Amino acid sequence: MNDSRNNFKNIELFWNVQFIYELVLAQLELQSFDVEYKVSEDFRNFSVKEITNLEQFLSRTAYFGSALSRSSLYNDITSKNITRSINQYLTHWFYPYKGKFHPQMIRALINYMKVKEGETILDPFVGSGTAALEAQLLGINCIGVDVSEVCSLISQVKTNSIYYIDDIIYNQIEIEEELGKLQGHQEEEISTKISQITSSIEKPEVRNFFKVSELIAHSDKIRRRKKDFRKSFLKNSAKMITSVSDYADLQKNHKLKLGKVDIYKGDSRELKLNSNSIDGIVSSPPYSIALDYVENDKHALSALGHDIEIIRNDFIGVRGKGKNKISSYNKDMEKIYLEMDRVLKKDKYCVIIIGNARINKEEIKTVEMTINQFQNMGYKLERNIDKIIFGLYNIMQKENILIFKKER
Numbered sequence: 001m002n003d004s005r006n007n008f009k010n011i012e013l014f015w016n017v018q019f020i021y022e023l024v025l026a027q028l029e030l031q032s033f034d035v036e037y038k039v040s041e042d043f044r045n046f047s048v049k050e051i052t053n054l055e056q057f058l059s060r061t062a063y064f065g066s067a068l069s070r071s072s073l074y075n076d077i078t079s080k081n082i083t084r085s086i087n088q089y090l091t092h093w094f095y096p097y098k099g100k101f102h103p104q105m106i107r108a109l110i111n112y113m114k115v116k117e118g119e120t121i122l123d124p125f126v127g128s129g130t131a132a133l134e135a136q137l138l139g140i141n142c143i144g145v146d147v148s149e150v151c152s153l154i155s156q157v158k159t160n161s162i163y164y165i166d167d168i169i170y171n172q173i174e175i176e177e178e179l180g181k182l183q184g185h186q187e188e189e190i191s192t193k194i195s196q197i198t199s200s201i202e203k204p205e206v207r208n209f210f211k212v213s214e215l216i217a218h219s220d221k222i223r224r225r226k227k228d229f230r231k232s233f234l235k236n237s238a239k240m241i242t243s244v245s246d247y248a249d250l251q252k253n254h255k256l257k258l259g260k261v262d263i264y265k266g267d268s269r270e271l272k273l274n275s276n277s278i279d280g281i282v283s284s285p286p287y288s289i290a291l292d293y294v295e296n297d298k299h300a301l302s303a304l305g306h307d308i309e310i311i312r313n314d315f316i317g318v319r320g321k322g323k324n325k326i327s328s329y330n331k332d333m334e335k336i337y338l339e340m341d342r343v344l345k346k347d348k349y350c351v352i353i354i355g356n357a358r359i360n361k362e363e364i365k366t367v368e369m370t371i372n373q374f375q376n377m378g379y380k381l382e383r384n385i386d387k388i389i390f391g392l393y394n395i396m397q398k399e400n401i402l403i404f405k406k407e408r
């Protein structure tokens with residue numbers, strides 16, 4: 001109901017917004033657009049006095065489905081979803097990667113950071129590319145770095161397939177024909193053939209698209225043993241094509257000016273970027289003990305031809321044992337934070353999402369270490385928001401969203 005006495009009008013919070021950290025971010029989003037608002041005691045009903053820049057608000061908001069009787073762009077974006085998971089819209093679902101960001105949270109944080117269209121954000125631990133896709137949708141450029149080839153590949157495919165959709169569809173038809181000839185062949189023969197076909201595709205962007213589909217099929221096979229590899233590969237490719245086509249339609253219908261995405265495989269302890277070149281950083285570093293990303297993506301890294309024991313050395317948080325593991329993790333993180341500071345421009349924001357892990361009942365104080373280092377580097381901690389973690393209950397229950405501003 002509109003509060004006509006004070007000229008406050010309703011704006012509609014997305015129904016899926018449930019956690020306290022999301023309600024905090026929803027309010028910060030309104031504040032970042034200089035909107036005067038009221039919120040009901042149950043935190044479900046928001047009303048606003050006016051929204052000076054309504055068009056911009058509607059095109060950027062992450063937490064509000066409509067404002068002043070107009071639907072937000074995010075409403076349309078999230079409706080392009082072929083999965084059952086609310087946050088896996090467009091190409092976000094590509095590859096079952098553990099520890100993905102919640103894309104809605106990233107969109108809101110980019111708003112908080114006030115990064116403008118055409119400016120550039122960095123995610124030095126880009127993982128499955130959540131920040132890259134969200135920045136692209138907002139017309140913001142993104143540089144994403146990850147030491148894992150699986151991650152750099154997925155992130156590229158999620159964000160650049162939209163420019164190659166016709167080629168991809170053409171290749172899919174050819175591949176279907178080719179694989180049709182292999183009915184009744186042994187599973188291993190089929191898997192080798194698929195690998196040969198995808199590797200021989202000339203255009204790297206198209207080749208990478210089918211490589212990701214192949215990696216998803218490998219993962220399906222490992223997780224759900226009885227899956228037929230050929231069927232799984234073809235089904236995944238078809239589903240991926242639907243999502244990329246949806247993305248292309250969305251872009252066309254809304255005349256979206258997409259941001260430029262630049263993903264590279266590399267070690268963030270030494271970023272190949274110029275000093276003072278970045279307008280915002282948002283990232284969740286690996287945890288000291290929670291997830292072994294090498295072990296987790298073992299099948300995919302091996303399928304890409306990597307020796308697991310060799311590449312393990314470049315991954316943060318998985319090297320060594322016990323106390324040694326923690327001290328090398330801390331040293332690595334110190335280095336990375338110095339690198340982030342070097343590339344970030346003055347007066348800009350750096351958002352780190354990180355938590356404290358426990359080893360043998362001892363808490364590893366990574367959050368405090370991060371805050372100390374950023375403060376020593378001349379940053380102000382503007383916000384420290386508690387965030388619940390789903391899925392890692394036995395190891396970690398919560399993490400913190402640390403919003404730093406570079407003041408020198």
Ligand SMILES: C[S@@+](CC[C@H](N)C(=O)[O-])C[C@H]1O[C@@H](n2cnc3c(N)ncnc32)[C@H](O)[C@@H]1O
Nearest residue numbers: 100101125127128130146147148267268315316
């Ligand atoms: C918490 S995950 C990031 C997940 C990401 N936010 C997403 O939405 O998918 C951390 C990532 O750090 C990467 N990583 C580990 N060591 C690294 C290093 N030295 N340089 C760059 N990336 C590294 C891992 O491969 C992993 O993908």
